[in-house]
Each structure stands twice: as structure tokens, then as C-alpha cells.
Amino acid sequence: MTPLIELKNITYQAQNRRILDIPEFQIQEGEFLGIMGPNGAGKSTLLKLLAFLDRPSCGDILYQGAAVTQGDVPLELRRKFSIALQQSLLLDGTVFYNIAIGLTLRKVPKQVIKEKVSHWLELFGISHLAKKNALYLSGGEAQRVNLARAMIVEPEILFLDEPFSALDFPTKIKLMEDFKQIISETNTTAVFVSHDLMEVHYLTNRLAIIVSGEVQQSGPTPRVLEYPNSSTQSFLNEWKKFYPIAR
Numbered sequence: 001m002t003p004l005i006e007l008k009n010i011t012y013q014a015q016n017r018r019i020l021d022i023p024e025f026q027i028q029e030g031e032f033l034g035i036m037g038p039n040g041a042g043k044s045t046l047l048k049l050l051a052f053l054d055r056p057s058c059g060d061i062l063y064q065g066a067a068v069t070q071g072d073v074p075l076e077l078r079r080k081f082s083i084a085l086q087q088s089l090l091l092d093g094t095v096f097y098n099i100a101i102g103l104t105l106r107k108v109p110k111q112v113i114k115e116k117v118s119h120w121l122e123l124f125g126i127s128h129l130a131k132k133n134a135l136y137l138s139g140g141e142a143q144r145v146n147l148a149r150a151m152i153v154e155p156e157i158l159f160l161d162e163p164f165s166a167l168d169f170p171t172k173i174k175l176m177e178d179f180k181q182i183i184s185e186t187n188t189t190a191v192f193v194s195h196d197l198m199e200v201h202y203l204t205n206r207l208a209i210i211v212s213g214e215v216q217q218s219g220p221t222p223r224v225l226e227y228p229n230s231s232t233q234s235f236l237n238e239w240k241k242f243y244p245i246a247r
């Protein structure tokens, strides 16, 4: 099957330093891909390249088998993707307004927007917040709005960079449960950068471990966690001291 996104012989350099060196990497339709690695390993940079938010120094990025390397990335391509970050970056306006924004920009008719926003408010359990100003939400509520805003445009790929990391444990667990169900029911392809093995173990079905700008191991999440290789074991074994599910 042709991958949705494929990287070929990618390097990314900044300030005369090689930050990423990735001969080959793919995102397949329907997968929930986790990306883990130590601080500064290059995870967020990789996510930005995969989402066409930044361009590599060398190499090709293919979308559905066709290279997208030259010039500006077309708006139609950008609009196939959504991204949710650790900070929800909500705008000064109601929750309804914030969730609707992607559809408003796409000039979707008002009645359709109303119906879709109601649907996503309900799925994320935040219908009661619709009229509240988004700047006055709790961290958990704000992240629900952030994810609903990302999902309402039905992205071909949802990119997530640490969306749960600032939440307290019970808030995180409840949101991850709801989120996992939504992703599964909508069959959304997702790429998830996280520092937290528990989150990655719970949510993802494939895992890539990146160390010093190189993908050192990738494969089905349980397998990578159970059988780290010589390049990933020091990183994963530290985690496994505190998270015994992944022995």
C-alpha cells in the first residue's frame, strides 16, 4: 500500500548542525504512530517535516507517492492535516467559535458548521462549555477544545506534539480514554510525539524511537517496548524501571 507520507534520504540542518538524518520513514494510512526519544533527539523537527510545516535541507518528502519538495506546499495539501500541541493556543472567543474555526476558514455553510460543532462538542464531552470564553477554561477543558478543533476538519493525518503532558493524571487518563475511542471510531491516522511511555503504550500501535536525530528502532509498539535494540535500550530501560507493563 502506498504510504500517506514517505521521507527519503532526509537531512535537516540548522546552525551548521545536523539535527535529523533519516534515510527512510513512512506513515501508513490508519496507523497511530508514536515518536519517542530523549530531549533534543529531533522528535518535534521530524513532526514538522512530516506535516509539511518545515522543509528538509536535503531529501524528498512524498505525499501518496508524489514528491512535494519544491516551492510552497499547496494550501489543499496543508488542509489535509491538523496539528495539536501541548499549549492549546485557543483564541479569545467562545468554545464554539474556536472549534468552528477550521470550517469557517473553509467557508463551510453556517448550518453545517453548527451541526458539526455540536457533534464534536458532544464527542469530547464539552457541550456545556459551548458558550464559554475559551481563554477561561481549565487545562483539561482547553485540551479537549484543542483536539475537537483539530478533529472537526476530519484531517487525513492528525499530528500531536505532547497534547497531554501538561494535564494532571486523572484528567489525562479520562481525556486519553475518550480520545482513543474517537480516533478508533473515526479511523483517523495519527502521529504522536510524546515523552511518556504510558501515553505511547496506551494510544499507539506503531512506535519509532529517535535518538540523536536518527530513527534507531521502529515497529509495533508492544514489540519495540519488549525488545529494545542496542541503540534504544538505555533510553527505554530507564522508562521501564518506572513503568513495568513494558518489560
Ligand SMILES: Nc1ncnc2c1ncn2[C@@H]1O[C@H](COP(=O)(O)OP(=O)(O)OP(=O)(O)O)[C@@H](O)[C@H]1O
Binding pocket: 014, 015, 019, 037, 038, 039, 040, 041, 042, 043, 044, 045, 046
Ligand atoms: N531551527 C533550529 N535552529 C537551531 N536549532 C534547532 C532548530 N530546530 C531544532 N533545533 C535543535 O535541534 C534539536 C532537536 O530539536 P527538537 O525540538 O526536534 O527535539 P525534540 O526531540 O522534540 O526535543 P524535546 O523532547 O526536548 O522537545 C535541538 O537541539 C534543537 O535545539
